[in-house]
Amino acid sequence: MTDIETPPADTKCGFVALIGAPNAGKSTLLNALVGAKVSIVTHKVQTTRALVRGVVIEGNSEIIFVDTPGIFAPKRRLDRAMVATAWGGAKDADLTGVLVDARKGLDDEALEILERLGQVKKPVFLILNKIDLVKREQLLKLTQDASEKHPFVRVFMISAQNGDGVDDLKQWLAGEMPPGPWLYPEDQLSDLPLRMLASEITREKLFLRLHEELPYSSTVETELWEVRKDGSARIEQTIYVERESQKKIVIGKGGQTIKSISMAARDEIAEIAEQPIHLFLFVKVRENWSDDPERYREMGLEFPR
Numbered sequence: 001m002t003d004i005e006t007p008p009a010d011t012k013c014g015f016v017a018l019i020g021a022p023n024a025g026k027s028t029l030l031n032a033l034v035g036a037k038v039s040i041v042t043h044k045v046q047t048t049r050a051l052v053r054g055v056v057i058e059g060n061s062e063i064i065f066v067d068t069p070g071i072f073a074p075k076r077r078l079d080r081a082m083v084a085t086a087w088g089g090a091k092d093a094d095l096t097g098v099l100v101d102a103r104k105g106l107d108d109e110a111l112e113i114l115e116r117l118g119q120v121k122k123p124v125f126l127i128l129n130k131i132d133l134v135k136r137e138q139l140l141k142l143t144q145d146a147s148e149k150h151p152f153v154r155v156f157m158i159s160a161q162n163g164d165g166v167d168d169l170k171q172w173l174a175g176e177m178p179p180g181p182w183l184y185p186e187d188q189l190s191d192l193p194l195r196m197l198a199s200e201i202t203r204e205k206l207f208l209r210l211h212e213e214l215p216y217s218s219t220v221e222t223e224l225w226e227v228r229k230d231g232s233a234r235i236e237q238t239i240y241v242e243r244e245s246q247k248k249i250v251i252g253k254g255g256q257t258i259k260s261i262s263m264a265a266r267d268e269i270a271e272i273a274e275q276p277i278h279l280f281l282f283v284k285v286r287e288n289w290s291d292d293p294e295r296y297r298e299m300g301l302e303f304p305r
């Protein structure tokens, strides 16, 4: 008898970064690939933090999808830092997929992304989405035009909405993953969306109270989710801030602020998880690299002026 929870011996595992202008259909595609609505969790990909949007197991392969919002036309410094992070994610991923809304074609937003793809040293593939809305001739022209901008390793034509072409894309990605152990065990995948949601709930409570005092880059990570014999869960989360002074603000006088954040988050997580929750919050300072030109250089990026 085989144990169904044991992964196959020759496993593959890798990161796929999905980038695209807003409304290109990233969320719809991820939902179609992952099969369930997933929220956001942060995950360290080598040196860069990326947002894990979903994990798919296909045959022997585990495909971890990462993405980042707002990859184009940054106006403010903070936005630029987010863009740098986004491109960092693409650099570290094993494969990068660029999603283009086929109906819009190569508009300014899409062109700006294509023009910056030279920074990504790993293979890049193109996904033309929303093919249900355009004619075949348009797709061929679009493929040609886009391929002149960047040597894509593959071009997929899909409709994330009705599922056309999504399975082919998934099969191809599975085959492209490098050999390696699965990062997310199969039996933990079912709580993954819940863990992600728990991080977001705490982050929301944090910003509800401290939005004027904390930078947007503060993040929350769920480090532990342990179900106890009595059916309750012990959850440990870390709130990452950029400075000691911010850590003090999050903790508050006599720990009052963090206590109220923790209680509000706990109640909401318990409601969604449908189990009693013991929530433990920690606050850690993580260096603010967005003001540090050196970090940009390390990632092969220009420091935004």
Ligand SMILES: Nc1nc2c(ncn2[C@@H]2O[C@H](COP(=O)(O)OP(=O)(O)OP(=O)(O)O)[C@@H](O)[C@H]2O)c(=O)[nH]1
Pocket (backbone or CB within 6 Å): 020, 021, 022, 023, 024, 025, 026, 027, 028, 029, 069, 129, 130, 131, 132, 133, 158, 159, 160, 161, 162
């Ligand atoms: N007709 C059609 N509409 C689609 C398709 N894929 C996505 N859409 C629609 O396009 C809109 C944007 O889709 P989203 O998945 O939210 O796009 P997104 O890229 O995640 O957007 P941001 O979150 O802003 O980055 C939604 O109204 C979707 O229903 C498709 O294949 N065909």
